[in-house]
Amino acid sequence: MDLNEKLKDTRLFFPIDPGPTARIGGMVGTNCSGTNAVRYGTMRDWVVNLTVVLADGSIVKTRRRPRKSSAGYNLSSLIVGSEGTLGIVTEITLKLAPVPEETGVGVVTFPTMRAAAEAAIDIVHKAVPIGAVEILDDVQMSVINRAGNTDRTWQETPTLFFKFAGSKHSVKDTVSQVGSIVKARGGSDFEFAKTEAEQKKLWSARKESLWSMLSLRTSGSEVWSTDVAVPLSRVADLVEVCKEEMDSLGLFGSMLGHIGDGNFHETILYDGNTERQKVEKCVHDMVRRALEMDGTCTGEHGVGLGKKEFLLEELGAGTLEMMKAIKRALDPSWLMNPGKIFDA
């Protein structure tokens, strides 16, 4: 957000849009993504090169500045997403994107999460060039109303939030293609914003999602927020079954996600140890289901401490051993961010 504020008179912007507190270093660490990834890819795609201090004290630059290169191993893509376990990143050169000629925001409600998810899948499968598509469940929409951080009242039902970007004509095309797909999947009429102020207002529910949830904490209550990603064809199944389990366990939690990437988040509010155990079951079941669907235990948050147990299940012993061999080669004394991703 700071970077884009600095860039605002240049007609360029940095397109990766994670949670508002993210910092560039952390974004490199986790290969973060966020709302714009369906169009612009993830952090890895926007890193030109990195300067890294390795465990032996040597300072390396991963590559030079051409748009593409086939000169040796892709060290940038190895460091991005390695959560600080291979070295300390001291310089980051980023690409920027030109600000699109035309932008827009659209909001559509659906009777069920499945219907909303399936509309998003259709749109991506048809390669309609949207800027972003985000899914928010009924709980999340109600949380936003309760928190009152936006200046309107939202329908408390599964909702898709779209960004549009491109030339004047192409945005018009995109909106009309999205409109007919949404209609076919039982969506409401499109609410559409064109001016910058209207766009900001219409996107505000998405922007305020996490803060709204956090603002509902009472003293002693905690929030567990986590993410998984699955192949696009399976995301409607996963969203539906996860939603059912959260409800059946009597938990107060919301689902929202970068549905166009098959990536979504559960954010669950809990209080005390008994409820924590339920949350743990709910989250672990979500991860296991994602893995059964050939997905990943984390689409953008990273492994950190909390997902280490799932990494073996996801990748298998051989692949994990290959990662550890690289770790040992570059950091034999296991000095760099020890304990993250895997143990020595």
Added chain:
Amino acid sequence: MDLNEKLKDTRLFFPIDPGPTARIGGMVGTNCSGTNAVRYGTMRDWVVNLTVVLADGSIVKTRRRPRKSSAGYNLSSLIVGSEGTLGIVTEITLKLAPVPEETGVGVVTFPTMRAAAEAAIDIVHKAVPIGAVEILDDVQMSVINRAGNTDRTWQETPTLFFKFAGSKHSVKDTVSQVGSIVKARGGSDFEFAKTEAEQKKLWSARKESLWSMLSLRTSGSEVWSTDVAVPLSRVADLVEVCKEEMDSLGLFGSMLGHIGDGNFHETILYDGNTERQKVEKCVHDMVRRALEMDGTCTGEHGVGLGKKEFLLEELGAGTLEMMKAIKRALDPSWLMNPGKIFDA
């Protein structure tokens, strides 16, 4: 080409478009790219996951199938472009792209290589969503005429070949944006093809470039073809000075390239050892200039045997040592494609 032939009734295609003899395994090995990279990226962007047999006999799958993941190190991007030096790739899962609603091909001539290159740079800097932009110099155009593999005669002057792809409206927008930029840089009127047959015909000069050059070999003569890439802002400078040197050495060679990626090729015909030494000087000077411009010794062909000496200059000792540490960790006996990229 075989893959896209198989896919032709599915409305999907594989967008990476290297030289016509490329095979999927080699494309993974070199992180190949080709004419469509300016829009669709390189091979790395289209590999979902890989199965790799490592030097110790273990079989690993680099990742699962989600569109994005932050679960551990990015092994796919490490293997892609590693030229077989880290393991034997036995399975490759690729993404496909939907065939665009509308396509087109456009051709524009310019008085100089610099003018043509600068037009291409402007187009990419303004993020005009072209499908491809290729530069061919006057020699290459004349070679195509002499070889006679296309059914027309081309103007023998620097030429840009464009592909357009998108919705009907967006292609119209793109063509008009490209048209005004080209005009401002002194380009000719646009020759434009809309039907599939016309497009094929208009693109034929680009398609036949390499074959045309090869067909001019006489007994005993050889072709040296190589590539470099530089930051987009420097490609016009590089193209101009390389062209001058090739002419001043009296060599018969052409320049063509994926100018939108700052990536281009010299293809030089030579006969005997004296001429070979001139070619070597010409190629080495091109590489050294690319490195001075913060570019790479190879944008898509890979290091192989021929560019090993430049890798140290490009990356520095520390970065090369980091690559070698990874190599040693995964292949301690240096069994995998030994001698490529670097020596033990």
